[in-house]
Amino acid sequence: MRRALDLAAAAAAAGEVPVGAVVTFEGRIVGEGANATRSRNDPTAHAEIVAIRAAALALGVDRLGGCDLWVTLEPCAMCAGAIAHARIARLYFGAGDPKGGGVAHGPRIFSQPTTHHRPEVHDGLGEGEASRLLVDFFAARRG
Amino acid sequence: MRRALDLAAAAAAAGEVPVGAVVTFEGRIVGEGANATRSRNDPTAHAEIVAIRAAALALGVDRLGGCDLWVTLEPCAMCAGAIAHARIARLYFGAGDPKGGGVAHGPRIFSQPTTHHRPEVHDGLGEGEASRLLVDFFAARRG
Numbered sequence: 001m002r003r004a005l006d007l008a009a010a011a012a013a014a015g016e017v018p019v020g021a022v023v024t025f026e027g028r029i030v031g032e033g034a035n036a037t038r039s040r041n042d043p044t045a046h047a048e049i050v051a052i053r054a055a056a057l058a059l060g061v062d063r064l065g066g067c068d069l070w071v072t073l074e075p076c077a078m079c080a081g082a083i084a085h086a087r088i089a090r091l092y093f094g095a096g097d098p099k100g101g102g103v104a105h106g107p108r109i110f111s112q113p114t115t116h117h118r119p120e121v122h123d124g125l126g127e128g129e130a131s132r133l134l135v136d137f138f139a140a141r142r143g
Numbered sequence: 144m145r146r147a148l149d150l151a152a153a154a155a156a157a158g159e160v161p162v163g164a165v166v167t168f169e170g171r172i173v174g175e176g177a178n179a180t181r182s183r184n185d186p187t188a189h190a191e192i193v194a195i196r197a198a199a200l201a202l203g204v205d206r207l208g209g210c211d212l213w214v215t216l217e218p219c220a221m222c223a224g225a226i227a228h229a230r231i232a233r234l235y236f237g238a239g240d241p242k243g244g245g246v247a248h249g250p251r252i253f254s255q256p257t258t259h260h261r262p263e264v265h266d267g268l269g270e271g272e273a274s275r276l277l278v279d280f281f282a283a284r285r286g
Contacts, residue, residue, distance in 0.1 A: 037205045037228075038205050040205075041199050041200055041202075041203055041204055041205050042196050042199055042200065042205060043195060043199055043205050043206060043207070043225065043228040043229040043230075044187070044192055044195060044196055044225045044228065044229075046228075049187055052186060052187060053185050053187055056184050056185055056186055057184055057185065059184075060184055061184060062180045062181050062183075062184050062185060062186050063186060064186070076224055076228075077220050077221075077223065077224035077227075077245075077250065077252055077255075077258075078220075078221050078222075078223075078224025078225050078227075078228060079221075079224070080220065080221075080224075081219055081220035081221025081222070081223075081224060081245065082186065082187045082221045084220075084221075085180075085186040085187065085189075085219075085221060086186040086187075087186075098257075099257060100257065100259070101257075102220075102224065102250075105257060106255050106256075106257035106258070107220065107245075107250035107251075107252055107255050107257075107258075108250075109220055109250055112220075112249050112250045113249075114241075114242060114243065114244075114248060114249035114250075115220070115249070115250075116243070
């Protein structure tokens with residue numbers, strides 16, 4: 001999660017909403033990403049999607065069974081769907097997101113009976129630092 | 144929708160689940176894609192995601208307000224989330240998907256109060272041909 005938080009901080013410095021994500025396999029980082037929707041002109045370039053795509057490409061597979069995803073913010077519905085498609089084994093997220101989250105809030109994707117795969121979910125890791133990055137980012141943009 | 148159906152048929156010929164999608168702006172195709180999860184080693188490479196990414200890149204924007212998305216199958220939760228993030232104005236889909244759909248089934252993303260943007264939704268266009276492509280594809284794989 002330390003690396004994901006550093007990626008989030010770097011995203012903020014680049015003018016992107018500060019969210020970072022890392023995919024690990026057997027404790028080793030196999031893919032990482034930060035929110036990059038503006039710089040890449042890609043509305044799907046959330047940190048989780050960037051990290052999942054990087055990991056699958058690096059491993060030469062289209063499913064990441066046995067891999068874990070670490071992300072600083074609760075995934076939205078799009079990213080939760082991607083996590084299910086990728087067969088991620090364990091999801092660790094930092095701050096909850098009552099407005100945009102799709103795991104513990106909103107559509108609660110992994111609680112839907114039609115969701116084909118559900119990772120183990122662990123929340124609250126690095127929550128304080130993850131939240132602070134987001135609050136500071138949006139405060140600076142309004143300021 | 145004719146172009147989306149042709150893209151779906153081409154996907155089947157390439158061994159991918161046959162789903163095709165097209166993004167239009169003022170009646171002109173600005174992005175297109177077919178399901179390519181296997182060939183690209185990318186669990187997020189559903190037709191809608193491929194088409195949205197292509198359109199945003201082509202137009203040099205990170206939001207596709209005013210654009211329409213045409214897809215042969217009901218979008219899943221991941222793709223419905225991407226459609227909301229991209230601010231797609233109108234969604235036209237062919238066949239409904241009771242098992243994996245996220246618009247008219249399952250999490251019904253656009254009916255969630257936390258979903259920030261809802262496109263107009265029109266279904267059933269080219270439904271027969273879209274369904275037939277999928278049924279034939281899975282029958283051949285089981286055969």
